[in-house]
Amino acid sequence: MxxxxxxxxxxxxxxxxxxxxSGLCKNFGAVVACRNVSFALWPGEVLGxxxxxxxxxxxxxxxxxxRLQPDAGRIEFQLRDGRVAELFEMSEPARRMLMRTDWxxxxxxxxxxxxLGVSAGANVGERLMAVGAxxxxxxxxxxxxxxxxxxxxxxxxxxxxxTFSGGMQQRLQIARNLVSRPRLVLMDEPTGGLDxxxxxxxxxxxxxxxxxxxxxxxxxTHDLGVARLLAHRLTVMRRGEIVESGLxxxxxxxxxxxxxxxxxxxILQ
Amino acid sequence: MSDHRLRVIGLEKGFTLHNQGGMRLPVLRGIDLTVAAxxxxxxxxxxxxxxxxxxxxxxxxxLVEQGHVxxxxxxxxxxxxxxxxxxxxxxxxxTMGFVSQFLRVIPRVPTIDIVAEPLRSLGIAAQAxxxxxxxxxxxxxxxxxxxxxxxxxxxxxxxxxxxxxxxxIAEQPIxxxxxPTAALDDLNRAVVMALIDEVRRRGSAIIGIFHDVEVRDALxxxxxxxxxxxxx
Amino acid sequence: xxxxxxxxxxGYNFAYLDEQTKRMIRRAILKAVAIPGYQVPFAxxxxxLPFGWGTGGIQVTASxxxxxxxxxxxxxxxxxxxxxxxxxxxxxxxxxxxxxDRTSHASIVQTRHRIPETPLREDQIIVxxxxxxxxxxxxxxxxxxxRRMHALADYGPMYVRLYEDIAQFGRVTTAYDYxxxxxxRYLMRPSPIPKFDNPKMNMSAALQLFGAGREKRIYAVPPYxxxxxLDFTDHPFTIERWDNSCAICGANDxxxxxxxxxxxxxxxxxxxxxxxxxxxxxVKAAE
Numbered sequence: 008m009x010x011x012x013x014x015x016x017x018x019x020x021x022x023x024x025x026x027x028x029s030g031l032c033k034n035f036g037a038v039v040a041c042r043n044v045s046f047a048l049w050p051g052e053v054l055g056x057x058x059x060x061x062x063x064x065x066x067x068x069x070x071x072x073x074r075l076q077p078d079a080g081r082i083e084f085q086l087r088d089g090r091v092a093e094l095f096e097m098s099e100p101a102r103r104m105l106m107r108t109d110w111x112x113x114x115x116x117x118x119x120x121x122x123l124g125v126s127a128g129a130n131v132g133e134r135l136m137a138v139g140a141x142x143x144x145x146x147x148x149x150x151x152x153x154x155x156x157x158x159x160x161x162x163x164x165x166x167x168x169x170t171f172s173g174g175m176q177q178r179l180q181i182a183r184n185l186v187s188r189p190r191l192v193l194m195d196e197p198t199g200g201l202d203x204x205x206x207x208x209x210x211x212x213x214x215x216x217x218x219x220x221x222x223x224x225x226x227x228t229h230d231l232g233v234a235r236l237l238a239h240r241l242t243v244m245r246r247g248e249i250v251e252s253g254l255x256x257x258x259x260x261x262x263x264x265x266x267x268x269x270x271x272x273x274i275l276q
Numbered sequence: 277m278s279d280h281r282l283r284v285i286g287l288e289k290g291f292t293l294h295n296q297g298g299m300r301l302p303v304l305r306g307i308d309l310t311v312a313a314x315x316x317x318x319x320x321x322x323x324x325x326x327x328x329x330x331x332x333x334x335x336x337x338x339l340v341e342q343g344h345v346x347x348x349x350x351x352x353x354x355x356x357x358x359x360x361x362x363x364x365x366x367x368x369x370x371t372m373g374f375v376s377q378f379l380r381v382i383p384r385v386p387t388i389d390i391v392a393e394p395l396r397s398l399g400i401a402a403q404a405x406x407x408x409x410x411x412x413x414x415x416x417x418x419x420x421x422x423x424x425x426x427x428x429x430x431x432x433x434x435x436x437x438x439x440x441x442x443x444x445i446a447e448q449p450i451x452x453x454x455x456p457t458a459a460l461d462d463l464n465r466a467v468v469m470a471l472i473d474e475v476r477r478r479g480s481a482i483i484g485i486f487h488d489v490e491v492r493d494a495l496x497x498x499x500x501x502x503x504x505x506x507x508x
Numbered sequence: 509x510x511x512x513x514x515x516x517x518x519g520y521n522f523a524y525l526d527e528q529t530k531r532m533i534r535r536a537i538l539k540a541v542a543i544p545g546y547q548v549p550f551a552x553x554x555x556x557l558p559f560g561w562g563t564g565g566i567q568v569t570a571s572x573x574x575x576x577x578x579x580x581x582x583x584x585x586x587x588x589x590x591x592x593x594x595x596x597x598x599x600x601x602x603x604x605x606x607x608x609d610r611t612s613h614a615s616i617v618q619t620r621h622r623i624p625e626t627p628l629r630e631d632q633i634i635v636x637x638x639x640x641x642x643x644x645x646x647x648x649x650x651x652x653x654x655r656r657m658h659a660l661a662d663y664g665p666m667y668v669r670l671y672e673d674i675a676q677f678g679r680v681t682t683a684y685d686y687x688x689x690x691x692x693r694y695l696m697r698p699s700p701i702p703k704f705d706n707p708k709m710n711m712s713a714a715l716q717l718f719g720a721g722r723e724k725r726i727y728a729v730p731p732y733x734x735x736x737x738l739d740f741t742d743h744p745f746t747i748e749r750w751d752n753s754c755a756i757c758g759a760n761d762x763x764x765x766x767x768x769x770x771x772x773x774x775x776x777x778x779x780x781x782x783x784x785x786x787x788x789x790x791v792k793a794a795e
Contacts, residue, residue, distance in 0.1 A: 011283040011310070011346040015353035019363055049362060100660050122668070126675055129668045136671065137664025143674055143740040165675050207383040214382075218397075236382065240361050254336060254361045261338040265294030272295065 023085055025050045025223050026071075026191060031080035033066050040066040041077070042247040050190065051221040055238030055255060057228055057270070063247035064227045065195060071225065072112050072193050073102055084191070107137055111184030111192040115199045117176035120183065121168050127154060127179055128164040134187040153182040157212060174205035178212065185216065192217075192224045198233055210236050231274050235259055243267045279313040281348050281450050281481035282334065288342035289326070289333055303329045307343070309500055313449070316472070316482040318496035325502040327485045328377070331452050334483065335374045336364040347371060347450065369397050372450045375443030377458065379435040381428045387413070387438055388423040394446040412441045416467055432459040440468050447475055453484030457491050469494055523570040523603040529553055533571035533726070537717060540728035545690025546658070547641050552724040562595060562620055563721030565637035569618050572633060572717075573599065578606045580614035585622040585763065585780035592620075611783050621684075623705040625762045625784035628714035630731060636699045638720040641727065643687045643697040663695050666738060674743055683748070689736045690729055698735075704747045704763045709735040752777040757788035 024047035031044040041063045048054050058064045069075040071082055073094055082094040087109065094102065106112070114120040121130055131150035132140070140146050151161045157178040159171075168176050177197065184192060197213065198206040214237060217224055226237050234241055235255055242252040243266065251264040262268045287307040293299045303326040311317050319327040332338040334345060336356055345356035349371045354363060368374070373394070382390070388409050395405035413423060416437040422430070427438050436459040444451065456472065457465045465488075472495055476482050483500075486492040492499075521527070529551075536550040555563040573579065579599050583592040587609040595618060596607050608614050611626040620637040628634060644654050647665050657663070666687055673680045680686075686703040690696045698709060699718060709716060709729060716729040729735060739745040753760035755776045762784055764777040779785035 011280045011348060011353055013285065013344060013346070013355070016346065016355045016358075017352040019354075019360055052362070103660055103662065125668055125672055128675060129671045132671060133664055133668050136667035137662065141667075141739075141741050143671065144742050146671065146740075147675070211382075211384040239365055253339070254364060256337050257339060257361075260332070261291075263292075263339065268294050 022049065023091065024048055025085050026225075027081075027083045027091075028067075028071060029081045029083070031067065031070055031082070032078045033063075033070055033075060034078055039247050041070065044080070044244075044247075044249055046242055046249065046252065048191070048223050048225065050223050051217075052240060053217055053222075053224045053226060053238045055226050055228060055234035055241045056244060057231060057234050057241060058244035059229055059270075061246070062244040064244050066247075067244070068193055068195050068225065068227045072110070073106065087190075104138075107134060108187045109189050109191065111181075111187075111189040113177075113180055113184060113192060113194040113197050115196040117168070117173070117180040120180040121176060123169045124167055126165045126167055127159065127171075130168060130179060131182050131186050134183065138187070149186060150182075153186050154179075156185075156216070157182045158208070172205075174201050174209060177201065177209055181213070181216070185220070185222075188220070190223060192222050194224060194226045196228055196230075197226065198228075198230070206233075213237055231259060231270065243270065280310050281313055282309075282311040282483070283346040284309040284330075284334070284343070285346070286343035287330075287333065287340065287345065289329055289338060290341060304333070304502075306503070311450070311481045311483050313479050313481050314476060314497075316476050316484065316495050316497045318492050318499050319483065319485050319502060320492075320499050321502035327502060328454055330502065331374075331454050331483070331485065335372060335452055336368065337374075369394070371448050372452060373443050373446055373448040375440055375451070375453045375456045377454045379427060379439040379442075381426070381435070383428065384426055386424045387418065387427050387430075390427065390438060391441045391445055394442060398446060409441065409445060412445055412471075413438070415471070416441055417464060433461060433464060436460060437464060437468070440471070444471055444475055447478065447480060449480055451475060451480050451482045451484075453482065453486075455485050455487055458487055465491065520602045522575075523573050523599065524555075525553065525567065525570045529567075530571040533567055536726045537568065537571065537728060540717070540726050541715070541730050543694070544729050544733050545688075545694030545696040545727060547725040547727045549724055550726050552721045555721065556598075557594070559722035560639070561591060562618070562637035564719030564723075564726070565618050565620070565635050565721075566595060566598065566719075567721060568635045568717050568719035568726060569599065569616060570603075572635075573603055573605060573616060575603070575605060577615045578608050578613055580608050580611060580617045580783075581619070582617070582622060582624065582781075582783075583620045585624075585765075586782045588782070609783055610787075611781075621700050621702075622763065622780060623701055623708045625759075625779070625781040626787070627708075628712060630713045632714040634712075634714050634716050636701070636716065636718045638697070638699040638718045638725070639722070641697055641718070641720040641723050641725040643695050658694060661693065663689075666695060667740075670738060670740065670743075674740070679743065680739070680745075686745075687738050689738060691733050692736075695738075696727060696729075696735075702748065702763055703737065703745075706735070706737045706745070707747065711735075750777060754779045754785060754788075757785045757792065759785070759788055 026048040029045045031041050033041040044067055056064045070077045076095060083091050084094060085091050128147055128150040131153050132146040135146050135149060151164055154161050154164060159175055159178055168179050198209050228234055238255045241255045241258045242249050245266045251258055251267045259271055262271050284307050287304055289304040290300055290302040321327055333340060340357040347354050347367060349367045388406055391409035391413060392405035418437055427435050440456050457468050469491060533550055536548045540548045555566055557563055581592045581596040583589040599605055600607055611624040616633050618635045642654050644657060648654050670680050684702045685697055685700045686706055688696050688698055711732050713731055715731055718727045737745040750764050754764060756778050759779055762779045762781055765780045767776045767778055769776055
């Protein structure tokens with residue numbers, strides 16, 4: 008008999024997460040932006056962080072991306088060689104190198120993440136040049152490949168992003184980050200401010216890239232629809248704290264916390 | 277000698293509506309159920325007894341409140357009550373397929389890719405996955421000219437057939453079905469029934485809700501009657 | 509170098525600057541030589557020339573010059589332009605040193621915009637006048653940020669600039685003040701010399717010192733140090749070439765100036781380095 012019994016239940020084997028945030032705290036004077044935030048992220052997972060304005064989700068992202076130093080807590084990242092390093096215990100050159108190669112940051116406003124006066128090709132090629140690529144033809148070829156991947160006409164490789172639409176600028180920003188094959192991408196409202204049809208296209212692209220490249224990503228958004236589409240897991244933040252966390256479809260279809268229930272009930276269908 | 281794939285022990289599930297003054301809706305209570313390979317367990321009970329809720333709980337879409345849901349996953353036994361979300365995602369990929377009542381439409385993704393996706397996430401190459409998806413779609417009478425279109429503009433019946441294809445294509449060891457034939461005409465219903473039966477014969481453990489008595493009788497190997505929550 | 513007790517015309521200290529200032533500048537120079545290509549801040553003094561006229565170069569020269577030195581000053585390769593004449597007279601007056609217009613006779617060469625064609629020797633020092641020392645200023649206006657970029661060798665954006673040029677024009681269009689990598693570590697701006705002169709900086713036998721008075725920076729390239737112009741492996745650095753040779757001395761290996769001779773557009777090409785041209789003419793005449 009091949010029965011299932013409670014005594015058969017095995018403990019889940021431990022796998023080192025790609026990123027582990029523990030007890031993150033950040034205050035701005037008397038304002039508590041993040042309080043004791045903890046979560047982990049494994050390779051290939053997309054984690055959605057949802058919350059309304061003031062929830063602390065952007066502060067969280069800024070701390071994790073090392074733009075802000077947290078007041079307490081640890082941010083541990085597993086490097087390519089398997090060692091685990093704490094983000095703020097690293098030397099600044101090491102951290103900068105990490106940000107430039109193994110991590111990507113997609114800003115809400117693509118203008119914050121692009122060089123507007125420089126051609127699309129140069130924007131995409133910059134990370135390669137920053138780590139020593141010195142063959143113009145190869146850099147250009149790489150840039151063209153990535154433009155294709157993000158569905159920007161390759162003919163526009165020499166145009167500056169100033170001449171692009173918002174959606175194209177955002178896709179260029181993604182290409183600029185992904186060219187160095189990062190293992191972790193942080194995204195802050197990647198579809199914010201874009202027209203609905205443009206959003207759909209971008210989300211589809213992000214879904215595809217995350218799955219094709221096995222990217223781990225943290226997507227901060229206030230839009231539950233975006234979260235449902237992109238994220239495998241979801242954390243809900245409110246007033247600086249995580250109030251609920253779990254599988255995306257479970258959090259959205261069976262919300263436990265009163266605030267999550269409120270959020271979910273507020274979506275226009 | 278039975279090969280148990282899924283076992284529910286003392287499952288309790290209710291909903292607390294915090295924004296309606298904390299009102300509590302009890303739905304499931306004291307559910308004990310086992311499903312073995314090659315079985316098709318049909319859930320029975322009047323509307324409101326929690327059939328859909330039970331299926332969703334088995335899939336991890338709803339949280340287990342009390343009790344256990346044991347699933348044989350790879351060589352291990354996991355309990356959905358305590359399994360971390362990542363493990364449940366893995367389980368969905370390899371061990372448990374789900375055909376929901378309505379197709380959740382993702383903009384822009386072509387039908388063929390929607391159906392191929394469960395195979396892709398198992399690591400099967402795009403070309404091979406699309407080929408199998410195509411075969412299945414053909415069988416379900418979705419013409420080839422529709423394969424490159426997203427299903428948003430399809431009829432309810434067409435969408436449901438796409439949904440069924442996607443849910444069955446990977447033939448996981450456990451398949452959960454929520455009214456798979458609801459929107460279908462006679463011909464297509466017959467095709468879907470045949471598909472489900474084939475999957476069962478090939479060894480999957482199936483549990484489902486079938487509104488139609490005829491379908492229930494044809495596919496089910498066993499009936500499971502849900503008690504009313506209050507009377508359990 | 510002697511401690512300046514000699515008083516020269518007008519009661520100035522030797523070479524105009526007081527001894528403490530010279531010490532301060534020499535310390536900066538030592539630092540600069542120890543870290544090739546690195547910009548060392550220094551307390552630039554008020555000089556009797558306005559900013560933009562070579563006050564940085566003058567302060568460097570004033571700090572290293574001694575009574576036995578022989579000074580050559582050139583501007584655009586010529587000894588007889590206004591700037592060169594003024595500076596030469598300045599040192600003649602305040603230091604009483606010998607001056608020359610022959611590169612091979614000078615122990616110190618102060619220059620604006622050119623490196624002499626005649627190769628320099630180990631016993632010579634060349635002092636460059638620098639307007640903007642920071643090679644990335646066009647890209648990043650914040651001093652704190654450019655310093656950080658140098659500290660972290662974060663030079664990607666410079667290559668972005670080269671990439672852009674090649675994408676737009678098919679080649680790098682920077683013709684002067686072409687950025688270089690010194691000793692494989694620091695990105696440096698060689699001052700507005702034509703790119704034609706960049707190769708002369710590489711493995712030079714002479715000590716090269718750079719002074720920026722307004723920006724208050726000194727940097728240096730010690731002798732026999734590698735100085736490599738930035739390029740791509742498939743678009744290597746090239747120097748200017750002319751179809752003509754010098755109309756006066758016949759040289760085809762020197763930097764030529766184009767001179768318009770009448771208002772019908774007739775033009776002549778002559779060596780920019782007047783000393784070099786004269787030497788060659790003398791040799792030809794002797795033949």
